[in-house]
Amino acid sequence: MQGNRIVIALCMMLVVAFAWADGDEDAAEAEVKTVGNLSLKVIPIKSKTTKMLSGRTSDTKVFLQGKDGAIVDTLKFLYAYYYSPLELDDLIAQASDIVAVPLVTYKLTSDKDKQYYNALEQCAFINTKNGCVLYQGDAKTCQGSWAEANVWQQEGGRLMDFTTIKTALLAAKPVDKILSNPINLIRCKQN
Numbered sequence: 001m002q003g004n005r006i007v008i009a010l011c012m013m014l015v016v017a018f019a020w021a022d023g024d025e026d027a028a029e030a031e032v033k034t035v036g037n038l039s040l041k042v043i044p045i046k047s048k049t050t051k052m053l054s055g056r057t058s059d060t061k062v063f064l065q066g067k068d069g070a071i072v073d074t075l076k077f078l079y080a081y082y083y084s085p086l087e088l089d090d091l092i093a094q095a096s097d098i099v100a101v102p103l104v105t106y107k108l109t110s111d112k113d114k115q116y117y118n119a120l121e122q123c124a125f126i127n128t129k130n131g132c133v134l135y136q137g138d139a140k141t142c143q144g145s146w147a148e149a150n151v152w153q154q155e156g157g158r159l160m161d162f163t164t165i166k167t168a169l170l171a172a173k174p175v176d177k178i179l180s181n182p183i184n185l186i187r188c189k190q191n
Helices: 002-021 048-054 088-093 162-170 182-189
Strands: 031-035 038-044 058-065 071-073 098-110 115-127 133-138 144-148 151-154 159-161
Touching (some): 031 088, 048 098, 048 115, 133 182, 159 162
Antiparallel strands (some): 058 071, 115 133, 144 151, 151 159
């Protein structure tokens, strides 16, 4: 009986180890928060160097649950390494099909003697229904509020009409060429 428990425990440890080796972050998720088809998931950071230099042990990432049930990192096509300091209440409070998501993108760089952690604060506007990234900009872009359902007013008064932005994106005249990535365009064409 004791031997069976040990074998079961070893098998469970191997499953977890293989999931980590394959990069299956979902197997290691600690917490899930959802609004629309978007969810915020807290994913443990694997790199000891990143943990040490950033002072964090996890990243909160933005995931999309597709119509087929698949759950994918919404921003992975844009950023290899990022996290959002956003809380679920901040998403819900926006009361829009589009949400402003503050992000911090980061990377490690090194010279011959030392490694460095470099971070850049940014902002992305994401459709909660289909995961379409409609706009990306600097961190100040997220400072504002919804003037209308699809119109964001930045502090200082600048208006961003996301109906116009989406039309330009789908017409291959995007405000940001990175957003014309095929993965994003497929999402943006979905209702």
